Amino acid sequence: MWGTFFGVGVGPGDPELITVKAQRILKWAPVICLPKSREDAGSYVRGIISHLIDPARQEVMELVFPMTKDRAQLEEHWAAATGKVVAKLRSGQDVAFVTEGDPFVYSTFMHLYAEVRDRYPNVTVEVVPGVSSITSAAAVAGLPLVDGAERLAVLPATYEGEQLTQVLRDFDTVVLLKVNRVFDRVLETLEKLGLADRAVFVSRCGSPQQRIVRDVRKLRGEELDYLSLMIVKK
Numbered sequence: 001m002w003g004t005f006f007g008v009g010v011g012p013g014d015p016e017l018i019t020v021k022a023q024r025i026l027k028w029a030p031v032i033c034l035p036k037s038r039e040d041a042g043s044y045v046r047g048i049i050s051h052l053i054d055p056a057r058q059e060v061m062e063l064v065f066p067m068t069k070d071r072a073q074l075e076e077h078w079a080a081a082t083g084k085v086v087a088k089l090r091s092g093q094d095v096a097f098v099t100e101g102d103p104f105v106y107s108t109f110m111h112l113y114a115e116v117r118d119r120y121p122n123v124t125v126e127v128v129p130g131v132s133s134i135t136s137a138a139a140v141a142g143l144p145l146v147d148g149a150e151r152l153a154v155l156p157a158t159y160e161g162e163q164l165t166q167v168l169r170d171f172d173t174v175v176l177l178k179v180n181r182v183f184d185r186v187l188e189t190l191e192k193l194g195l196a197d198r199a200v201f202v203s204r205c206g207s208p209q210q211r212i213v214r215d216v217r218k219l220r221g222e223e224l225d226y227l228s229l230m231i232v233k234k
């Protein structure tokens with residue numbers, strides 16, 4: 001009998017935003033997988049869920065997924081991680097792969113999910129949704145996202161230039177994820193469109209390091225945290 005593969009969303013950082021279902025699974029799953037970006041780095045999600053794990057009963061596997069756009073390197077890491085997960089599933093153990101926010105919103109889990117579903121169709125896969133950084137950032141910033149006929153766009157802010165301009169023109173509210181590396185250029189675009197005053201920056205929402213910046217011009221030139229997003233509401 002193969003084990004079940006769970007993708008468990010645990011919210012953006014506040015342990016009180018972990019769902020009851022996620023808690024139940026994380027308390028009993030014999031194998032817990034935690035993603036991290038480097039071998040020598042800590043796992044952000046470990047800080048959110050460590051109080052639920054009993055190391056005497058549960059095995060915690062940290063899996064490295066580097067922050068790179070190099071497709072070949074990423075595929076190598078996805079394959080290595082899938083191999084480790086499949087070995088546990090094959091031995092009959094249930095595996096819970098933890099993701100910050102929601103597992104189906106720009107998450108590494110989706111790559112393992114696709115691989116396991118395609119190559120091991122007899123494995124049961126269950127996805128436990130989580131509170132996404134998108135909705136929790138809106139909540140802490142006090143910014144209702146959309147109402148009535150308004151339209152919402154969510155972008156990885158690796159979009160720039162004309163594409164970003166078009167989306168900012170077309171939608172009522174735009175949420176820019178992964179904004180840290182392109183912030184200055186995004187700010188330029190916002191200035192050109194007269195939208196800089198409509199933007200709010202939120203980083204590490206829900207965690208003790210949560211930061212909310214309403215005058216986003218102050219952030220120009222700063223080295224920003226990867227766990228940062230910006231909401232632009234017209």
Ligand SMILES: C[S@@+](CC[C@H](N)C(=O)[O-])C[C@H]1O[C@@H](n2cnc3c(N)ncnc32)[C@H](O)[C@@H]1O
Nearest residue numbers: 012101102105132133177178204205227228229
């Ligand atoms: C790979 S995506 C993961 C999204 C996640 N699955 C979700 O549902 O929120 C990473 C991006 O999500 C955003 N993000 C995730 N957690 C965040 C947090 N606690 N505070 C602010 N932004 C966050 C940032 O834009 C970050 O660059």
